[in-house]
Amino acid sequence: MLFIAAALLTASIHSLGVVEAPTVPVSAVISSAAAGTSGPGRPERGTQPAVDALAGASGQRWLDALEAAAPVTLRAADDDSRVTATAMDDPPSTNLVANWWRALSPASRTSLTDDAPVVIGNLDGVPYAVRDVANRAALAAGLTDTDTPTALASMLGQVRESLEQAPDDPRKYLVTLDTRGSGRCAISVGDLDTAGDVSVVVPGIFFSVNGQMVDFTATAGDVFREQATLAPVAAPADGPGNAVLAWMGYRTPGISDFMSLDLAHLGADRLVRTLDGIRSVRNDHQPRLGVVAHSYGSTTALIALSSGRTRVDSLTMLGSPGSAVTSVDELGVPRGEVYIGGAHWDPIAGTGFFGTDPGRAAFGAAALDLVGGSDPADAGDVFRQPWGHNDYLKPGTASLHDVALIAVGRGDLVRSGHGPGDTPDDGVVQASPDMYLVRPQDLQPRD
Structure with missing residues (x-):
């Protein structure tokens, strides 16, 4: 089933011109x-x-x-x-x-x-x-x-475009530029050297610098702005403001190798260095550091955070195909600060394709309530429910708002517990017709 979903994802993405x-x-x-x-x-x-x-x-x-x-x-x-x-x-x-x-x-x-x-x-x-x-x-x-070379010039052009900003936009920093092969890049929206809240966003399959860096950086900007609006309710942090790192710091798989964990393990090593680098640069003034991981990126993050080599203050997984990690207790994350979200029309979430589904109650993660509705911190705001696999971080969604609340230390406002729709503890994923339905509009990186 995951292969069918990936094939549909690939076909739709390539039809939109997103190629490596x-x-x-x-x-x-x-x-x-x-x-x-x-x-x-x-x-x-x-x-x-x-x-x-x-x-x-x-x-x-x-x-x-x-x-x-x-x-x-x-x-x-x-x-x-x-x-x-x-x-x-x-x-x-x-x-x-x-x-x-x-x-x-x-x-x-x-x-x-x-x-x-x-x-x-x-x-x-x-x-x-x-x-x-x-x-x-x-x-x-x-x-x-x-x-x-032409291909390299095109890649560099995408990086240059990603760094463009309007006068009122937050400052962007180009913190990784590896132009070997299909490339690696990381752009921070906000100052990683000083921000009190730092989020590292890890992408999933089919992301490349030449195909997705502009959009990925814009998504980091959306996360940044959503976090900034929550300053009045944010928990105290050691530093002013926030920063969001669009971390395309590993080569993500394509249709030929998405079933392999090789790139996830390589990416996990790089993610460990990135997280430790943030800690090392900050010395005694540590930020509240969180990882927001989507799809295959959540598998990569789970490998990194179960390695015993690094730690973060929160982990939020969206549309996760799972990993060999069986419990939050195996992660370098404080108990109660691991979160999982799955959209209704997401064919990847809940599959447990790479091992254990982190959405199972036995895993111990807090499930995000993504049905939309009013903001518990401000009854005047209303958010819509995310649908497709690439819908989680779009402006106006309940999922983006939840991600921002977690980043500013207010995960207490997003925990919903586990409901009757969770995967049974017997490990059998209960298929439903909508798991096989993927609309092209659900796969667009941005509106």
Whole structure:
């Protein structure tokens, strides 16, 4: 049944023009995205031994080598796929990076940001305002490079469009820009370095930078604005305001591999680093940190939060196909702060395809009451019921409002318990006709 649902999702999404960008060779990507290099794969004379030494280092040695490198070496290293892969795929721990960065002199920070923007822009543990400067420099370099491959130029164009904002919009920060293959990107709406409430939104299948980043960032903006309206009822937090991270920080599966958990495990590792990076940068002033995970993204989040390597203050799952996690007690989330929502016309929610359905009463998550109606915090507001698999975070829905309430520490206003429609404890998913019905209008990313 899940295969049929995914096929329908794919057909509808492709009919709307949402397709994944063609794969671009790593060497072409790095040479085009790096700033101040001497040409694709050709470091400046005399720098190669230093770059080789940096490429062979790891952990604290790698950080120390970056600090000691001359500008010419940094520029060459930023054009070397071995060095950039360390920053993106196998970096030092976020605490090591954060402490290293704090100890650097202002001159060293400036040199690293200017001469190694690809490395610094993608290094968890570096402050997000710095990463934004570095990644925007790499973005600009890639967009102006006449040798940039067409597919890469299209991807970078989508990132640039995602960063556009009206004068009254909240500030956006480009905190991840990995242009290898089909790409990875993360854009924060609001300041991750200072916000009291931080939400990380994790997408599900069929999301790509070239196809969905503009819409995904706009969705983060909708979550941000809904949270901002709740400031009068928000629980106290350590910091002003809120921030929402549109985290397309892993490659999501397509129709050929959506039944595999391989990408979920890879994504979980990256999500752990992202969450730990937020904690490390904030040091003693910790935000209220929550994850909002949709579809396959909830499977990814469950793997990350059951690893014992990270923790958050809340987890909200929407349209989840489940995971091997069988109880909230296995998660790095306070008891009572795990939430689950499933729309009536969502063919994915409740399937338990990847193991246990988190909507089962035995799992222990609080079920969201998504039928719509008035706001318990303000009787003047009325919200509509979400329907399709991609409807949860649209403006005006009860689900978006619930997500925002949880993010600002008011999950007490959204708990509905478990009703008679829950999956029985015998583990058998009771199919109903509407589980097989998916309308094209339900699959549109936005109205």
